[in-house]
Amino acid sequence: MKRRAHQPGGYTSVELLLVVALSALVIGGAVVSYGTLVRSQPSTSSVVAVxxxxxxxxNFFNSNASTSNVAMAPQYGALAEAEVLREQFVxxxxxxxxxxxxGRDNMNTWRPSVITYNSVLHGELDTPQKFRAHVVANAGxxxxxxxxxxxxxxxxxxxPQNASIFVLGYSKYAGYLKVNAIYDIDFVRFTAKTDPNGIHASVKRYGEVENPPNPTLLTYTSDYEVFYPPSAMNATAPAHWATDGFTPLFVTFERATRLALRESVAIDRFKRASERPFxxxxxxxxSARHLGAIPNTFAATDPRQAYNHMAGRTAFMFVVPMFPAL
Structure with missing residues (x-):
């Protein structure tokens, strides 16, 4: 049987040249395609001096500046910051x-680390309204x-256009409630011809830091902010986007047992919590492009009428018990 002559391994110069040529074509095509995609995408890196x-x-950021350079929506860098703050909130x-x-109409000017409280003298704080009444009566x-x-x-x-979320924790101080963190949510609308038209939105966290300047007050720790352009672009007619907004920032579901006290349809429709209020x-x-109005078709007797439209505006939605640690 005749044996074949041994053939050396590897590629010939012609084969190598062919591979290099094909690779150049593929890479060149990818670069052209990527450039086309990038140019066709809407700008997400515009920065507005708000x-x-x-x-x-x-008040917001403990800053001595008068303007804030904020990315215009949709903004995916701010989205990453929002995700980090979401994890902290959870x-x-x-x-x-x-x-x-x-709920608030103006800036939050009160961020305490402790709140005076005596369960015998002050009674049970089992609703946001009772908490508000308590701090007004006892905390100045x-x-x-x-x-x-x-x-x-x-x-x-x-x-209310704005809100503050008080997160209380276990207190080691007799006669005081402990405030672990406060989250402030604020919206500022700009319509003047000399201003960038749109809505500035921000979520800030205030908590305890090492060696705080004031031990009785919480300090700014983190935030995210974004500037939403009008849903209807017309600089000379702000009324075209007058319905742009972001409400409600929260709804409260009370205990179903509160239906024993009939108040009104607007109030009673939220008495749905079997055990704990939330x-x-x-x-x-x-990542939303603007805060334009979204249709809502539920009847006023249905609690979903209050918040159904929010599902189309944001992916940041929380279900939070009023008393998580119980």
Whole structure:
């Protein structure tokens, strides 16, 4: 039997040249395609100098600047920051003893680390309204700072545009409630011709830090912010986007046993919690393009009418028990 002559392994120069040529074609095509995709995508990196003013900048971020350079929505860098803050919020609420959501119309100017409280003298704080009444009566808080608010359609005053979420924890101080963290959610609308038209949205966390400047007050720790352009672009007619907004920031589901006290349809429709009361809470979503109105077809007697439209505006929705640690 005749044996074949041994053939050396490897590629010939012609084969190598062919592979290199084909690789160049593939890579070149990929680069062209990627460039086309990038150019066809809407800009997500526009930065807006938002004139929040010195008072807001100091209150929100403990900053001495008067403007904040904020990315315009949709903004995926801010989305990553929002995800980090979401995880922190979940961690804070899981270990909490109580969570109280209070609506606001203006800035939050009160961020205590402890609150005076005596269970014998002050009674049970089992609703946000009782918590608000307690701090107004016993902590020197102005009654105008937080709204006496009990879900949408409860009164003709409208839904608060801003909110503060008080996260309470176990206290080692006799006669005091411990505040582990406060989350402030704020929306500022700009319509003047000299301003960038749109809505500035921010979520800030205030908590304890090492060697705080004031041990009785919480300190700014983290945040995310985003600037939403109008849903209808017309700089000369702000009324075209007058319905842009983000409410409610939360709804409170009370114990079903409270139906024993009939109040009104607007109030009673939220008495759905079998055991413990809880909240639905919404945060602004940096990946949303704007805060334009979304149709809502539920009847006013249905609790879903208050928040059905929020499902199309944000992916940041929380279900939080009022008393998580119980």
């Amino acid at each position: 004139p929040l003013g010195l008072a807001r900048m100091q 961690t804070d609420t899981i270990s909490a003893t109580a969570v109280f959501c209070l 808080v102005a009654a105008s700072l937080y709204r006496d608010y009990r879900n949408p359609l409860n009164d003709a005053a409208g839904v 909240y639905f809470i919404w945060w602004p979503d940096p």
